[in-house]
Amino acid sequence: MTEAQTVPAGLDAEKVGRWIDQKFGVSEVSYSVLSVGRSNLTYTVDVGGEPRWVLRRPPLGHQGGSAHNVAREGRIMAALGSTQVPVPNVLEIVDDPAVMEVPFVFMDHCPGFPLNTPEEWALIPAENRRATAFGMVDTLAAIHRVDIDAAGLGDLRRPGNLVERQLRRWLGQFENITQRDIPVIREVHDVLVERMPKADDVVTGIAHGDFKPNNMIFAPDGTINAVVDWELTAIGDVFTDLGYFVAMFETPQQYTNIWVPGQDDGFPATQELIAHYEEQTGTRAQNVNYYAAFALWKLACIREGVYTRMINGQMGDLAFNAEETGEGVEGLARQALTMLDSDLHS
Known part of the structure; x- marks a missing residue:
């Protein structure tokens, strides 16, 4: 990403960007807050101005507890992927302090819209x-x-x-x-x-x-x-x-x-x-x-x-x-x- 782009709180663009490049071979990405959810923090990862992936992490200041355990949440979605329940496609569940200080779930962006309005x-x-x-x-x-x-x-x-x-x-x-x-x-x-x-x-x-x-x-x-x-x-x-x-x-x-x-x-x-x-x-x-x-x-x-x-x-x-x-x-x-x-x- 370029210097002019603003990184939402809770993400280290350099570390996450390096991980994405290593895993998926994409070096130019941008991030934005996804307006779904008020507890775990959810971001879109855009490539060429289009949403490609979604990253989900615990809230800032999270001190533990299952309510914000994104690794557990990611595991549930991954397990349900083979059932009749429609869920996002989970790509990685990452627990590596070199990438982020807390675990996160990385998944394909799911097209569509929630019903908020x-x-x-x-x-x-x-x-x-x-x-x-x-x-x-x-x-x-x-x-x-x-x-x-x-x-x-x-x-x-x-x-x-x-x-x-x-x-x-x-x-x-x-x-x-x-x-x-x-x-x-x-x-x-x-x-x-x-x-x-x-x-x-x-x-x-x-x-x-x-x-x-x-x-x-x-x-x-x-x-x-x-x-x-x-x-x-x-x-x-x-x-x-x-x-x-x-x-x-x-x-x-x-x-x-x-x-x-x-x-x-x-x-x-x-x-x-x-x-x-x-x-x-x-x-x-x-x-x-x-x-x-x-x-x-x-x-x-x-x-x-x-x-x-x-x-x-x-x-x-x-x-x-x-x-x-x-x-x-x-x-x-x-x-x-x-x-x-x-x-x-x-």
């Missing part, structure tokens, strides 16, 4: 939009149908219940990172513990952990080219994904800061999405309101981490509104309480 949704022909919505559910079902051991991911299993572990984990992470007093986080946690579904109602599989429209890359016709952001993936109750997915469509955007299409935009009703999931998986989705509430509470904890990194200057060049992010934390927690008493699915 009404304008992006409008890129999909109106007559294809219902099929696109159901295609998202088909993709979720494909994730949940993966044979964990055949994919080589059996060692990701952990003892005990996924929801129970995550309630404990995210509360601990929230309390470790927050610099504010937000009592409703503990209040929702305690209700979720009290109302946890019975073991007989749990269906175990790969749970993506952050399955929503802006974590998918769409082709112009509305088909899904790839699911991205696998950093929160775990083996456990797959209804956590379903609850999270439908919660995005049941929660006001002011709480999530995530735009999703609604029925006025040609999107099916929540009940239709759940029914389609049941048809594709052959299971009956139970306790969907609980899982939706759990998803919103977890999102509140995650957003507090993002907010803290923002105000501490650890999010690189990503231009997000810290005040809006901070305000959404309590709103999400209170929406979770509302969701617990809702009737998403009979």
Whole structure:
């Protein structure tokens, strides 16, 4: 790259460029921040002004922990490459301090666009939009149908219940990172513990952990080219994904800061999405309101981490509104309480 080009924070252009030249024989590249994801940092690597590769690394100031373990995330995507789940093509998982001080994943650039705005949704022909919505559910079902051991991911299993572990984990992470007093986080946690579904109602599989429209890359016709952001993936109750997915469509955007299409935009009703999931998986989705509430509470904890990194200057060049992010934390927690008493699915 030339001296005039600006390198985003978190990259050493000389070291990374030398590695790319050695591995792929390309000496002239440029870098830009990819506007997908608010935790692990993601960059495009352009060649001749066109995106060729994507590089993904932990946040600036990362001190460890599986939530930002990009090597683990890269391994999951690589393992799913041979399944029916659409994922980016992982080229290398690099853990070499001579190239970068933290591990990173290097993958082919996946063409297409996520759904972050009404304008992006409008890129999909109106007559294809219902099929696109159901295609998202088909993709979720494909994730949940993966044979964990055949994919080589059996060692990701952990003892005990996924929801129970995550309630404990995210509360601990929230309390470790927050610099504010937000009592409703503990209040929702305690209700979720009290109302946890019975073991007989749990269906175990790969749970993506952050399955929503802006974590998918769409082709112009509305088909899904790839699911991205696998950093929160775990083996456990797959209804956590379903609850999270439908919660995005049941929660006001002011709480999530995530735009999703609604029925006025040609999107099916929540009940239709759940029914389609049941048809594709052959299971009956139970306790969907609980899982939706759990998803919103977890999102509140995650957003507090993002907010803290923002105000501490650890999010690189990503231009997000810290005040809006901070305000959404309590709103999400209170929406979770509302969701617990809702009737998403009979």
